[in-house]
Amino acid sequence: MGSEGWDSEIQRVAAVRALRLLDTPREERFDRITRVAQRLMDVPIALVSLVDVDRQWFKSCIGLDATETHRSVSFCSHAIAAADHTLFEVPDATRDPRFADNPQVVGEPHIRFYAGQPVAAPSGHLIGTLCVVDRRPRELTVAQRAQLRDLAAWVELECTVVQATRWERDTARSRRDFVSVVSHELRTPLTSIHGSLELAMSRRFGELPPQLERLVGIAAKNTDRLIRLADDVLDVHLMQRGTMRLKVAEVALPEVLEQAVHAVEQVSRAADVRLTRDWPAELAVRGDADRLVQVVTNLLANAVKVSPAGGRVDLSCRLEGEHAVVVVRDQGPGVPLERLQEIFEPFVQYDVPEQRTRGGAGLGLAITRGIVDAHGGSVVAAPAAGGGTEFVVVLPVRGPEQDKPWW
Numbered sequence: 001m002g003s004e005g006w007d008s009e010i011q012r013v014a015a016v017r018a019l020r021l022l023d024t025p026r027e028e029r030f031d032r033i034t035r036v037a038q039r040l041m042d043v044p045i046a047l048v049s050l051v052d053v054d055r056q057w058f059k060s061c062i063g064l065d066a067t068e069t070h071r072s073v074s075f076c077s078h079a080i081a082a083a084d085h086t087l088f089e090v091p092d093a094t095r096d097p098r099f100a101d102n103p104q105v106v107g108e109p110h111i112r113f114y115a116g117q118p119v120a121a122p123s124g125h126l127i128g129t130l131c132v133v134d135r136r137p138r139e140l141t142v143a144q145r146a147q148l149r150d151l152a153a154w155v156e157l158e159c160t161v162v163q164a165t166r167w168e169r170d171t172a173r174s175r176r177d178f179v180s181v182v183s184h185e186l187r188t189p190l191t192s193i194h195g196s197l198e199l200a201m202s203r204r205f206g207e208l209p210p211q212l213e214r215l216v217g218i219a220a221k222n223t224d225r226l227i228r229l230a231d232d233v234l235d236v237h238l239m240q241r242g243t244m245r246l247k248v249a250e251v252a253l254p255e256v257l258e259q260a261v262h263a264v265e266q267v268s269r270a271a272d273v274r275l276t277r278d279w280p281a282e283l284a285v286r287g288d289a290d291r292l293v294q295v296v297t298n299l300l301a302n303a304v305k306v307s308p309a310g311g312r313v314d315l316s317c318r319l320e321g322e323h324a325v326v327v328v329r330d331q332g333p334g335v336p337l338e339r340l341q342e343i344f345e346p347f348v349q350y351d352v353p354e355q356r357t358r359g360g361a362g363l364g365l366a367i368t369r370g371i372v373d374a375h376g377g378s379v380v381a382a383p384a385a386g387g388g389t390e391f392v393v394v395l396p397v398r399g400p401e402q403d404k405p406w407w
Contacts, residue, residue: 079116092137259298279317286399306332
């Protein structure tokens with residue numbers, strides 16, 4: 001074999017291994033094809049064969065106990081050697097000088113007839129065959145040859161699907177791992193920077209010039225925003241992986257609501273948006289208190305962000321049967337009906353572009369939905385009477401399962 005031939009063979013073997021099918025368990029997607037081939041060709045043996053460096057390995061095997069054979073005795077090696085990808089057919093191996101003394105001809109499985117249609121990888125390299133074998137001399141009919149070609153094309157399609165699915169899965173895993181690492185690596189230095197800025201603003205080491213104090217304050221605020229963003233990204237990452245757990249205990253819901261209001265009071269005052277409250281003095285649910293505070297805080301923060309100066313955000317809670325119902329109503333421009341479900345997806349902004357003056361990564365509502373779902377509840381958005389949007393959170397009083405994993 002010349003240098004060009006070796007280069008081509010190296011690329012071909014690389015294509016075989018890139019599929020990552022070698023030595024994997026049987027799959028119905030391929031076994032289904034060999035069963036059909038066996039019936040249509042009326043043969044005892046049908047195989048999906050992948051030709052590696054020194055062996056042929058059977059991804060699917062009907063009628064044969066072996067899982068692989070040495071490449072030196074492989075009929076399929078001859079089949080993939082043809083440059084035109086045509087069907088390779090041996091009517092009677094005992095009369096063919098290439099195979100007459102082949103161990104598979106003179107011994108088990110006593111091959112007499114072989115027909116193999118080359119199978120190409122998505123890259124175009126021939127990786128193996130869909131082949132049928134009989135123990136008696138014969139030839140395929142014209143119709144059977146066409147059928148074998150069609151079935152081989154089906155094998156190629158399945159290989160493409162397997163490779164694409166694996167690529168997507170690997171990409172998703174890499175993306176999740178990247179997000180996790182970046183979130184952790186960002187948060188550590190940001191926390192240190194934020195602490196240093198807060199210390200500088202505390203005047204513990206002396207007064208700062210007014211202009212410098214203002215700049216340090218801006219830096220501290222933006223650092224705090226980046227820390228929240230890193231936390232939100234990490235929350236979404238953990239939710240999608242199902243590795244975050246709730247710390248379930250009895251929770252006084254009025255205390256949760258008070259903490260959430262306190263968390264957004266400064267922002268609401270700065271935006272000139274009034275917060276109204278309406279809930280009973282006592283209402284207990286089982287859940288994760290910190291995460292429930294996060295839910296209500298996210299909803300209130302969004303409501304304040306979209307409400308006009310001089311507007312109002314209403315927060316209420318009531319008991320309905322076995323469920324606690326929390327409602328957050330804003331006076332913003334409202335959300336188009338077609339976007340009411342979309343806004344709960346990661347990185348989708350709640351506010352409309354012309355209102356987008358106070359930032360946000362579009363993660364808050366996705367996290368809110370994840371937390372509420374994990375509690376066995378639901379959260380929906382709907383147009384509010386008189387304008388704006390109403391978010392309704394329904395939580396079962398009995399709470400979720402203990403330490404329930406998310407998603």
